[in-house]
Amino acid sequence: xxxxxxxxxxxxxxxxxxxxxxxxxxxxxxxxxxxxxxxxxxxxxxxxxxxxxxxxxxxxxxxxxxxxxxxxxxxxxxxxxxxxxxxxxxxxxxxxxxxxxxxxxxxxxxxxxxxxxxxxxxxxxxxxxxxxxxxxxxxxxxxxxxxxxxxxxxxxxxxxxxxxxxxxxxxxxxxxxxxxxxxxxxxxxxxxxxxxxxxxxxxxxxxxxxxxxxxxxxxxxxxxxxxxxxxxxxxxxxxxxxxxx
Amino acid sequence: xxxxxxxxxxxxxxxxxxxxxxxxxxxxxxxxxxxxxxxxxxxxxxxxxxxxxxxxxxxxxxxxxxxxxxxxxxxxxxxxxxxxxxxxxxxxxxxxxxxxxxxxxxxxxxxxxxxxxxxxxxxxxxxxxxxxxxxxxxxxxxxxxxxxxxxxxxxxxxxxxxxxxxxxxxxxxxxxxxxxxxxxxxxxxxxxxxxxxxxxxxxxxxxxxxxxxxxxxxxxxxxxxxxxxxxxxxxxxxxxxxxxxxxxxxxxxxxxxxxxxxxxxxxxxxxxxxxxxxxxxxxxxxxxxxxxxxxxxxxxxxxxxxxxxxxxxxxxxxxxx
Ligand SMILES: Cc1cc2nc3c(=O)[nH]c(=O)nc-3n(C[C@H](O)[C@H](O)[C@H](O)COP(=O)(O)OP(=O)(O)OC[C@H]3O[C@@H](n4cnc5c(N)ncnc54)[C@H](O)[C@@H]3O)c2cc1C
Numbered sequence: 001x002x003x004x005x006x007x008x009x010x011x012x013x014x015x016x017x018x019x020x021x022x023x024x025x026x027x028x029x030x031x032x033x034x035x036x037x038x039x040x041x042x043x044x045x046x047x048x049x050x051x052x053x054x055x056x057x058x059x060x061x062x063x064x065x066x067x068x069x070x071x072x073x074x075x076x077x078x079x080x081x082x083x084x085x086x087x088x089x090x091x092x093x094x095x096x097x098x099x100x101x102x103x104x105x106x107x108x109x110x111x112x113x114x115x116x117x118x119x120x121x122x123x124x125x126x127x128x129x130x131x132x133x134x135x136x137x138x139x140x141x142x143x144x145x146x147x148x149x150x151x152x153x154x155x156x157x158x159x160x161x162x163x164x165x166x167x168x169x170x171x172x173x174x175x176x177x178x179x180x181x182x183x184x185x186x187x188x189x190x191x192x193x194x195x196x197x198x199x200x201x202x203x204x205x206x207x208x209x210x211x212x213x214x215x216x217x218x219x220x221x222x223x224x225x226x227x228x229x230x231x232x233x234x235x236x237x238x239x240x241x242x243x244x245x
Numbered sequence: 246x247x248x249x250x251x252x253x254x255x256x257x258x259x260x261x262x263x264x265x266x267x268x269x270x271x272x273x274x275x276x277x278x279x280x281x282x283x284x285x286x287x288x289x290x291x292x293x294x295x296x297x298x299x300x301x302x303x304x305x306x307x308x309x310x311x312x313x314x315x316x317x318x319x320x321x322x323x324x325x326x327x328x329x330x331x332x333x334x335x336x337x338x339x340x341x342x343x344x345x346x347x348x349x350x351x352x353x354x355x356x357x358x359x360x361x362x363x364x365x366x367x368x369x370x371x372x373x374x375x376x377x378x379x380x381x382x383x384x385x386x387x388x389x390x391x392x393x394x395x396x397x398x399x400x401x402x403x404x405x406x407x408x409x410x411x412x413x414x415x416x417x418x419x420x421x422x423x424x425x426x427x428x429x430x431x432x433x434x435x436x437x438x439x440x441x442x443x444x445x446x447x448x449x450x451x452x453x454x455x456x457x458x459x460x461x462x463x464x465x466x467x468x469x470x471x472x473x474x475x476x477x478x479x480x481x482x483x484x485x486x487x488x489x490x491x492x493x494x495x496x497x498x499x500x501x502x503x504x505x506x507x508x509x510x511x512x513x514x515x516x517x518x519x520x521x522x523x524x525x526x527x528x529x530x531x532x533x534x535x536x537x538x539x540x541x542x543x544x545x546x547x548x549x550x551x552x553x554x555x556x557x558x559x560x561x562x563x564x565x566x
Binding site: 096118227238239 | 318343346349350358362377381385399439443448485517526545546560
């Protein structure tokens with residue numbers, strides 16, 4: 001089985017977000033980067049599936065050279081080789097078109113990615129890629145097994161989950177508890193250095209959307225503290241002052 | 246040319262967040278001197294669907310073939326794409342949700358349309374077609390120029406104040422043919438908590454963290470939620486430990502919520518948890534540690550033991566009714 005795992009290179013979940021260049025660029029000073037946490041779940045499950053039934057894992061990132069540390073980390077966790085589409089993606093459609101172009105070349109049985117990236121939170125790339133390739137897509141997938149040519153999986157629905165079976169190939173947007181995040185071991189880190197990372201240039205895509213500026217939410221006012229022995233007054237404040245009850 | 250709005254149904258009625266999408270679509274339609282058409286998929290009574298008229302829609306297309314009884318995003322996308330074509334729509338509005346994102350994505354790829362998800366305000370038409378969207382899990386916003394001939398927008402909760410008016414909409418049945426390729430997956434079964442208030446729809450959420458000490462101690466929190474008519478949520482470690490079901494997990498890697506009131510009980514307020522709640526209108530934190538980071542993100546705070554504070558709040562709510 002050939003698995004393609006798409007990963008994003010995103011600011012760490014604890015990063016403080018601010019902007020530079022007249023609010024047109026993310027201020028990267030002091031920001032740590034990570035593999036998108038949902039993508040990391042997808043990768044972890046791919047590694048487990050490969051351990052169980054063999055096959056290969058290619059990791060794909062649509063991004064610039066500063067993604068390479070995250071790509072190497074994915075190789076250290078267990079991917080066999082990597083492809084980076086060299087560009088700074090700003091739009092879901094554009095990103096999906098790059099992934100679809102790579103996927104068409106590689107004939108993958110399974111294309112896994114996170115349910116959403118944690119920078120743009122769009123949650124639409126898996127659906128776009130599925131439609132561009134003419135194959136089914138599902139998200140958010142929280143359980144996945146492969147038996148022969150059939151994927152048996154569960155996706156989260158409102159208030160519960162739905163168990164499904166579908167023939168490969170598929171595109172799946174993943175989330176926990178599909179697998180536990182994996183930490184690369186020393187051997188993995190060593191072998192990752194020599195695994196192939198191919199850099200390709202992006203395909204041309206119609207310009208459908210572009211970022212014009214960033215902004216930050218208005219700062220939160222001070223928190224009004226209520227003594228614990230007068231907890232009841234909270235309820236009247238929520239009624240009369242905050243007007244939410 | 247009418248603006249097309251997809252609405253999600255809950256037991257045959259249009260969900261509240263979807264009514265917001267209707268109001269949003271109707272407001273956009275006005276700027277384009279056109280009408281707003283709604284698409285509803287699944288079982289529903291015509292009278293319920295006609296209520297979309299009170300939020301500005303003039304027509305509702307209703308697709309309710311048996312094959313559409315499960316929320317199959319691919320088949321739903323085929324229906325939506327057919328509706329876009331029938332109505333010659335250039336603007337499509339969906340309420341932001343897992344289902345709508347999945348549908349919107351497939352429709353965008355079918356039609357070569359622009360898609361922007363997480364929109365928080367009405368578009369700015371003074372210079373092209375620009376929308377503001379939430380990014381970095383609520384930590385920031387981006388303004389995006391949407392350039393496609395067809396534009397698909399996923400609307401975040403509270404992007405517009407939905408005012409109920411007096412109009413009604415006509416309801417037409419709409420059953421385009423569906424490609425077999427949309428039905429290659431077999432639904433084996435569904436596990437669904439019935440009668441539970443949905444977190445994404447709820448006006449009030451009472452949420453518990455590791456400070457609740459264990460699943461057997463949840464009753465005081467459930468009591469307050471019941472008294473307030475609130476949905477219940479939890480932090481990630483709580484669902485990881487199986488103290489509460491996974492679908493209650495709120496935060497960066499869980500559900501993002503935007504209620505009017507979020508009450509956090511024994512949750513420290515880690516940045517990854519806050520990422521899922523920072524769109525709430527009013528936040529209350531209850532924590533025994535005065536240094537808990539949640540107090541920096543909250544509007545009201547009580548430093549105290551949840552097992553002392555929660556029963557007193559429940560009693561106060563009941564007495565104030
Ligand atoms: C990539 C990543 C993604 C993550 N995603 C999420 C996410 O989506 N959602 C999420 O919630 N977390 C997430 N986390 C985890 C997050 O960092 C925190 O570890 C988690 O939110 C802490 O949960 P908690 O507040 O319930 O527990 P704790 O941090 O243990 O806090 C318990 C709190 O309860 C208080 N307390 C204890 N006893 C009492 C009492 N009797 N009365 C009152 N207060 C009491 C304590 O003072 C403390 O503040 C993520 C982490 C990472 C690295």
